[in-house]
Amino acid sequence: MFDPDDLADIRSAKEEWEDETLGPTLDRFGERKETFTTDTDGHEVDRLYTPDDVGERGYDDEFGFPGEEPYTRGVYPTMYRGRLWTMRQYAGMGTAEETNERYRYLIDEGQTGLSMAFDLPTQMGYDSDDGMAAGEVGKSGVAIDSIHDMETVFDGISLDDVSTSMTINAPASILLAMYIAVGDRQGVDREQLRGTIQNDVLKEYVARNTYIYPPEPSMRIITDIFEFCAAEVPNFNTISISGYHIREAGSSAAQEIAFTLGDGIEYVERALDAGLAVDEFAPQLSFFFASYNNIFEEVAKFRAARRMWAKIMEERFDADDPDSKKLKFHTQTAGSTLTAQQIDNNIVRVAYQALAGVLGGTQSLHTNGKDEALALPTEESVRTALRTQQILAHESGAADTIDPLAGSYYVENLTDELEQEAFDILDSVDDRGGMLQAIEDQWVQREVQDVAFERQREIDEGERVIVGVNEYEVDEEAEVDIEEVTEEDQRRQRERLQDVKDERDDGPVEDALAALHDAAEGDDNLMPYIIDAVKAEATTGEIADAMRDVFGEHQGGAAL
Template sequence: MTDENPKQQQALLEEIEQAKAEWEQKTLQPILDKYGVRRDEFNLSDGAPVDLLYGPQDTAELDYLDDLGFPGQYPFTRGIQPTMYRGRLWTMRQYAGFGTAAESNQRYKYLLDQGTTGLSVAFDLPTQMGFDSDSPRAQGEVGKVGVAIDSIADMETLFDEIPLDKVSTSMTINSTAAILLSLYIAVGEQQGVDASKLRGTIQNDLLKEYIARGTYIYPPRASMRIITDIFGFCKDEVPRWNTISISGYHIREAGSTAAQEVGFTLANGIAYVESALESGLDIDNFAGRLSFFFNVHNNFLEEVAKFRAARRLWARIVKERFGAKKERSMRLRFHSQTAGSTLTAQQPKVNVVRVALQALASVLGGTQSLHTNSWDEALSLPNEDAVRLALRTQQVIAHESGVADFIDPLAGSYAVESLTDRIEEEARAYIERIDDLGGAVAGIEKGFQQSEIQEAAYQAQLRQERGEDIIVGVNEFQTGHQPPEDLLRVDEKVERSQVERLREFKASRAQDDVDKARAALKKAAEGSDNLMPHILNAVKKKVTLGEISDTLREVFGEYVERVVL
């Protein structure tokens, strides 16, 4: 509302309510009687109804300075930078990686030539799960959903002729994040780039793996130790690196609502902060390097509001719950990616429209970094033409739409502010329920988050099957389905050639150095030393990713998923 006194505000609201009642009777009702509406109910992502009309009564409790404020100031609802995109555009990333390191290196160079401003590395499943390409567990999966990285030799090839002091690199990796970061640091050293100059992000978010995705190796509490070791190491050695990207993306892909995505993601963030504090770190020494990763779904205004709510809620949590003093610690910086789960194999070119709308919602929500999916990703890894079009989508929004010239242009919208408040309130309620269970790790062990997401996904599927939620080309506006012919396929020869290179690499090593490095790592894992220096030493001594993971498996064991019904 305004700065009028409470009596004036109340009188104004009553006047508006009276006028609204008159409008409903004289203007709205005759039209409803004559024509009706398209359907009985309009809903948000969780099935909650969208009100017929939003107005001042929906934002009557909003305090501008406390709830909105100004860009770059607490609680950061309106953005974390005073100038937002007037000062600098968001980082345009394209998630890429397939086959061998050499093939992916060529794709990265192509993307950089096309105007990509940051690399985003996709790894194959064996790399994500801590298996070398020659492991029986890797058979049939090498290079399929990302690039295969077994050793420092692969990492050298992946970034060949790409100056690591000039690019920002995001690596979507979790269970083996400490190993991939160590490989990146080692390759930087070979290029003459000091670790202090490296910029980028590792996802490193294991809690969401237990909740929604499944690429975990060790039990949760062992994983938390590795994560906090990375925090402590990077604070001094790699200060410009974002040590974790706390991810709601996969939680949403698994079927959560917008409020669940925010609530579960920030609850995980709380767990990481608490673990770091318990290890002796100071909140203002590491919180500023935390980053987040969110999905961008189809409900346009709800998604814009979701990002604003997440920023405000996280700022309040870090200040009020953890006592941070620096505003930098309270800023929720986030990368966003358009929703893979909304891409359809039916009429796949329509995905171009979905991605454009989702990307625009992300920009209007104040993202710091954005990846736009390619239209063909419901069918295969993206081909070069599809990747280029996805990148051009961001560039058109940035340079032609005009929206980047405005800072938080939807602020003040009755609908957007009401949705922002609603999502913050619901997300906070989820966090309180998780606190009552003993925190995010305890909640995961009891199956709470998994169960909530499963129910939300089930209800969404029912709405689609009943035709309440229309998916163009799937349950309405259907045509005969003919898959495109220009899809990217990873040749089966990729696996054979990768395994052969790995065998040659292992044969060229000094085995005594490998054994000593693994023994030192095992001893550190059995004790309380920070693991990062030992992992970094191991990759330099040519210990492979699978061997490092196996060494840690010997100490920590492997996690067995709790079945939630």
């Protein structure tokens, strides 16, 4: 991109600047600290970047234009000048009625996409009346026990008017089936349904542990969803391959890229092994990343990930459709950076993290509420979080030009460094037999844990400043309102579930569950059977159990 002779002149001029201008200032005043590094990767940040740090690389091959390979500068030609990112606030209250109320509130406040948070029993495939659900019903999101709960969540909200993201993994097939069934009841054509299911089980074994089945049947279910949706629900993203939770578990930015794309590679390979053509399902793949406080590192991370995925899909999988090579991603601001101390500081953290996501070219964005270190966010804090996005969109200027940090010698250099480090990690994954094998061997988990341990050590010893926690502390904290799910709320949910079981016709339920059980023993695509069971009013737990009987249940801590 720069002439070699010009670069030589710049190097010479820099050396002269260091000797004549910088040197006397350093001798007299020094700098704030001896070494500056990026947030989690520990890349040393140089004092000054010049064209010499970008080098002689060709513009077209490494940067290109928005909407063209290698998509470093964005996956769409107009980006936010054509359409703003989807403002998709993650929400799910204890009951379906409360969640519907919160969704209507957010839509009225200008939210442009819905995002469902589910309670822990739902995420694990248990009904609210199961003994395993005791004390957890509605605590981390909405309890969805049957199609009636899903209908209540979307009461008065037409599914052809909204895009809905569902943070659900092991039972993703069941919750997607419920969403499709609600759309059918509303009279919405399946091709009009838009949204995303997370559906990323591999990262559950690494970071979250909300799995149900062992890896092999889990991968089968995922590829069944790919196949079914390509034919029936073509505008629904069938997986959100999630680096967010890997980062929240403590990974570095480069590890977040590498392990996320590594999971993506594993899913593509499994789909190809199942007989699917890459360009039939790859356009429906999407990704999910965290955005942390170091703006430049995060922007570089997003740009590097985009460029890497385009190379991987073309060079490794011979994808031909341009949409198969576009890394489209959702971003959530980093929950683990929020502090219970001085919670108003979290508004500032979230704003900077959101800015990084937008400067990095995200397709949709969730901004955390300031009180999420304490409990489910209140309406007031959710509104502030949404207003953060709206101010960013309409007042900051960040959405007015495409990839505005492109050409920054620092950002381009950091993009290259993160890409190279992430590819090196992927090489190590391949050397260990692929992502699933690396997870089975606990190598991925150990790599993440090592970074997390070092980060915590730095905080404990004061090497890393967390404002309001280990520096700039105050003696008193302001009182805050807390959203709580009461035992009465949980009791009402169990009663509603019992009403469903008492009033339904058990014959069709039993027939549908038996058919699903038989399909699981065979090799039919499971999605039509799951949808039939949902429409017969089988519950989340009953459908999950029909597959548990065939597939078994993964035991945490055991070899995968």
